[in-house]
Amino acid sequence: MKTTASRSVGVWTHAREPRLFFVEHLPAAQVRFQFTGGPAEPPVYVLVYITHGSGSLTVDFEQYSVQPDRLFFLLPGQVGCAQLSADVQGLVLGFSAEFYEERFPDFPLAAYPFFSNFHPPLLDVRPPMEPLLPLLQGLYQEAAGPAPQQLEVSRSYLHVLLQLADRHYRRAHPLAAGDNPQVAAFEYLINRHFRSQKVLRDYADQLQLSPNHLNALCRRVLRKTASDRLHERIVLEAKRLLLSSSQSVGQVALTLGFGDASYFGRYFKKYVHVTPEAFRQQQRA
Incomplete structure (x- = not known):
């Protein structure tokens, strides 16, 4: 399998200055968002939605295959490595706890079973699931340029996305402690x-x-x-x-x-x- 780069190991963090919120396309995001050494500051939660390509993602010493319509959830401080095919495509969403919980304090990120140190960090997205990819695409469009109430609209998109992902994750992973x-x-x-x-x-x-x-x-x-x-x-x-x-x-x-x-x-x-x-x-x- 042809890969984009050699194996790298470290902590999942932003390779440049961390931002409170960002949405980027793969593979361009690989240049600025990757596994690197050192802690994430500020801590950033990450969703990676694969739309095309293959490879593997190792998260906290467990290896998962990369394939289309697979959504990964990554926590600050997790360690791992990525081996991705040259044709990989997808979306990468990153945000801080402060960005989300400022608007939704009654929905702490720790309450979502996929943002856990104990449960599998992935969800296979298949029809007839709710449209998680269109929501991510909507977030990307919202973040692409200045617009009135941009951050508030982005937070609303993010909240709906996490709530729908939570619904499907609990069905796919019945042993999640959130049950x-x-x-x-x-x-x-x-x-x-x-x-x-x-x-x-x-x-x-x-x-x-x-x-x-x-x-x-x-x-x-x-x-x-x-x-x-x-x-x-x-x-x-x-x-x-x-x-x-x-x-x-x-x-x-x-x-x-x-x-x-x-x-x-x-x-x-x-x-x-x-x-x-x-x-x-x-x-x-």
Whole structure:
């Protein structure tokens, strides 16, 4: 397969100055929006709609095929790489949480299951689904030039787009935690506090549940325990930091709230089966 560029690894971020909101065409967007090293500032949420072409997109160590009518959802801080065919076409939409939630504070981005660190970052868009591509095209036209109330109209387009994507995503991914409010709340708390709270009881207390009840609930909804979910999030962030930052293993341990680098090394190896340094070397090889 002919690709547009060699494999690159890093954090999904804007390659030039970040903007609060933008819509661009592929392949032109590949020049200015790509996987690069370093954190996204400000954090940018991204939707990539593929209309033509092929390839692969690796997001947080999981590889997904690129194909027409596939919509990808990318979070700030995710790591990965892209290998795209030379004929790839599509639309790339990026926006900050502030841009969206200023108008729609009652619809936080964390409530959408596709903007989660736990669920698949893609949706296959097939008829008779709602017209997600026309909405993206409308956003592109709206953003193409100055117009009265341009930002407000763009926010409205974006809200409808996310709401319709949410409807179809929940049908396509029935195990998404958003289908159960208690599990969704648990995952929200994990994302906010996993660096400082690593004991399941802390989360159960906030949800006014017993740890056993929370474990049973997650096992029924997610087919894994609440403890498994918590450990997955900690390990995922450790992998991201080891791959995308220049921090030492000891510094990564401190960033994640581990007071002892040796304990962090044992914890990481328990779930990944290699040491943190070995993992870093394997991924960068």
